[in-house]
Amino acid sequence: MKRIKTFIVALIAAVALLTPVAAVAHDQQQPPKTADTEYEPVTGEEQEQLPAAPLVIGAYAVVWLAVIVYLWSIWRRLSQVEREIAQVARRIEAGGRR
Amino acid sequence: MNKAFPLLAVVVAAMLAYAPVMIARTPYESTMGLVQKIFYFHAPSGIVMFLSAFVCGIASAVFLFKRRASADRLALAAAELTALFGVIVLISGPLWARKAWGVWWDWDARLTMSLVLWLIFMAYLLLRRYGGPGSDRLAAGVAIFGAANVPFVYWSVNVWRTLHPKTSVVPRLPPEMRGTFLFCTLTLLGLYVLILAARTRLEQRRAELESLHLALED
Numbered sequence: 063m064k065r066i067k068t069f070i071v072a073l074i075a076a077v078a079l080l081t082p083v084a085a086v087a088h089d090q091q092q093p094p095k096t097a098d099t100e101y102e103p104v105t106g107e108e109q110e111q112l113p114a115a116p117l118v119i120g121a122y123a124v125v126w127l128a129v130i131v132y133l134w135s136i137w138r139r140l141s142q143v144e145r146e147i148a149q150v151a152r153r154i155e156a157g158g159r160r
Numbered sequence: 161m162n163k164a165f166p167l168l169a170v171v172v173a174a175m176l177a178y179a180p181v182m183i184a185r186t187p188y189e190s191t192m193g194l195v196q197k198i199f200y201f202h203a204p205s206g207i208v209m210f211l212s213a214f215v216c217g218i219a220s221a222v223f224l225f226k227r228r229a230s231a232d233r234l235a236l237a238a239a240e241l242t243a244l245f246g247v248i249v250l251i252s253g254p255l256w257a258r259k260a261w262g263v264w265w266d267w268d269a270r271l272t273m274s275l276v277l278w279l280i281f282m283a284y285l286l287l288r289r290y291g292g293p294g295s296d297r298l299a300a301g302v303a304i305f306g307a308a309n310v311p312f313v314y315w316s317v318n319v320w321r322t323l324h325p326k327t328s329v330v331p332r333l334p335p336e337m338r339g340t341f342l343f344c345t346l347t348l349l350g351l352y353v354l355i356l357a358a359r360t361r362l363e364q365r366r367a368e369l370e371s372l373h374l375a376l377e378d
Contacts, residue, residue, distance in 0.1 A: 101332070104187060117195055128247055147365065
């Protein structure tokens with residue numbers, strides 16, 4: 063009987079000791095969810111510690127500025143070529159009349 | 161120029177105007193917050209940069225092997241657009257990184273390879289501008305190598321350990337973020353097609369001017 067009692071006490075002690083260890087091991091097996099593998103929307107109130115707005119506005123300003131400047135450069139170059147084509151066409155026409 | 165051009169221009173302009181509203185309505189990402197919203201123009205710009213590099217490489221191959229001048233004009237237009245969208249990617253990325261990683265730049269595989277890809281197309285443009293006679297064929301070879309570099313840049317985040325988000329981010333986007341991302345991608349693709357058509361038209365008119373000059377000399 064004493065042996066059975068000792069066995070039960072030892073079993074309870076072992077379970078009590080091993081349960082937190084197993085829980086920690088289980089936690090370690092679960093890879094942490096990071097933003098480099100998956101995105102998920104925030105739940106609850108939004109928390110910002112550093113101001114991100116200037117960076118976001120700056121990024122979008124760069125996109126718009128780059129596209130607008132490039133479109134303007136195409137328009138300017140195309141206008142110049144069209145002017146030159148008109149000039150050369152006039153010269154060819156004048157040469158043909160002589 | 162194609163009759164569809166004005167219609168596409170109106171559609172793209174409307175999409176460009178609506179994109180910021182859609183981005184503003186999209187929920188914040190849980191770990192990065194507001195700064196993650198740069199993603200909706202940064203990643204599509206990267207996609208357009210890759211597409212443009214492919215267009216330039218394929219058109220250059222057609223020019224080299226079939227001797228089609230129209231392919232060379234398309235390649236030159238696409239190279240300029242690769243450089244343009246490369247600038248957008250290389251500036252918007254560090255603005256995101258400053259908040260998300262705490263640094264403007266890190267010499268990791270994805271960032272370094274993206275910079276190298278952009279430099280290859282800048283080399284193409286410099287060759288076309290200052291290379292002299294025959295530089296068009298030499299530049300076409302450079303463009304083919306530039307296009308071949310694109311798959312390595314894309315897969316770099318999965319092969320090497322980098323700070324940059326992996327390619328799995330896009331297919332795993334939740335529906336409320338996926339819609340915005342697809343809308344912005346379509347908007348920038350439409351914008352790309354429009355600018356490419358306009359830039360190719362410029363090269364076509366330059367070729368016509370050259371023919372007229374030759375006719376005048378004769």
